[in-house]
Amino acid sequence: MNGTRLLKPQHTSETKDVCRVVVLGYQGVGKTESIYRYSSDKSDEDDVRMDILDTAGHADTQSCWNEGYALWGDCFVLVYSITEEISFKEVQNLRHLLEAAKRQNVYFCVLVGNKNDLVYDRQVTTSQGQELADDIGCKFYEVSACEWNQLPQVVDIFIDLHATWRRSKQARDGRPRKSSSSTKFRQAIQKVISGKSSNVKKNDSHQ
Numbered sequence: 001m002n003g004t005r006l007l008k009p010q011h012t013s014e015t016k017d018v019c020r021v022v023v024l025g026y027q028g029v030g031k032t033e034s035i036y037r038y039s040s041d042k043s044d045e046d047d048v049r050m051d052i053l054d055t056a057g058h059a060d061t062q063s064c065w066n067e068g069y070a071l072w073g074d075c076f077v078l079v080y081s082i083t084e085e086i087s088f089k090e091v092q093n094l095r096h097l098l099e100a101a102k103r104q105n106v107y108f109c110v111l112v113g114n115k116n117d118l119v120y121d122r123q124v125t126t127s128q129g130q131e132l133a134d135d136i137g138c139k140f141y142e143v144s145a146c147e148w149n150q151l152p153q154v155v156d157i158f159i160d161l162h163a164t165w166r167r168s169k170q171a172r173d174g175r176p177r178k179s180s181s182s183t184k185f186r187q188a189i190q191k192v193i194s195g196k197s198s199n200v201k202k203n204d205s206h207q
C-alpha cells in the first residue's frame with residue numbers, strides 16, 4: 001500500500017472502549033494482508049471495539065517514523081517477514097522508536113514473523129524471533145497471512161492483543177473483568193469467517 005489506512009467499526013471511534021491497534025513493519029512484509037484476514041466489522045457482534053491503523057512500510061524507518069502512530073495507538077503489531085532479515089532489523093528499530101515515544105504510557109505489542117509458508121527462503125530463524133519477543137516482553141507468532149488455513153492464527157493475534165489491552169484497562173478502571181468477552185469475540189469472528197470465507201474479495205480491503 002502507498003499510504004496509511006484506518007479500518008474502524010462504523011459506530012465505535014468516539015466511544016472510550018475502542019482499542020486502537022497500529023500495524024507496523026517494513027514494506028511488503030504482509031501488514032495489509034494480515035489485517036485483511038482480520039475483518040474489523042465483526043466486532044459489531046460483541047462489545048469488542050477495535051480501530052486498526054495500517055501503516056505503509058518504508059525502507060527508511062528512522063526518517064519516515066511518524067510519532068503520531070505511537071501517540072494514537074494502544075496496541076502495536078510489529079510485523080516482519082521471515083524471508084527478509086532487513087525487515088527483522090526494522091522491527092527492532094521500530095521497537096526502540098515506539099519505546100521512546102511511549103515512555104510515559106502503557107502500551108501493548110506483539111511480534112509477528114509473517115510468510116512462514118516460504119520456509120526455503122527463510123532468513124530469520126524462529127529462535128531469533130522468539131528471543132526478540134522475550135526481550136521486548138511480548139507474545140510472538142509465526143504465521144502466513146496468505147494461507148487460508150492459517151487464518152485462525154492470524155485472528156488470534158488480534159484477539160490476544162485485545163484481551164491483554166482489555167484486562168489492563170479494566171484493572172486501571174477498577175471494573176470487574178468480563179470473562180466471556182474473548183470467547184464471544186472468538187465466536188463472532190468464527191461466524192464471520194465461516195460466512196465470508198468463500199466470497200471475500202481482496203478489493204474489499206483496499207477501498
Ligand SMILES: Nc1nc2c(ncn2[C@@H]2O[C@H](COP(=O)(O)OP(=O)(O)OP(=O)(O)O)[C@@H](O)[C@H]2O)c(=O)[nH]1
Nearest residue numbers: 001027028029030031032033056057115144145146
Ligand atoms: N508467500 C506469502 N506472501 C505474502 C504473505 N503475506 C503477504 N504476502 C504477499 O506479500 C506482498 C506484500 O503484502 P502486503 O500485505 O501488501 O504488505 P505490506 O506490509 O502491507 O506492504 P506495504 O504497504 O508496502 O507496507 C503481497 O504480494 C502479499 O500477497 C504470506 O504470508 N506469504
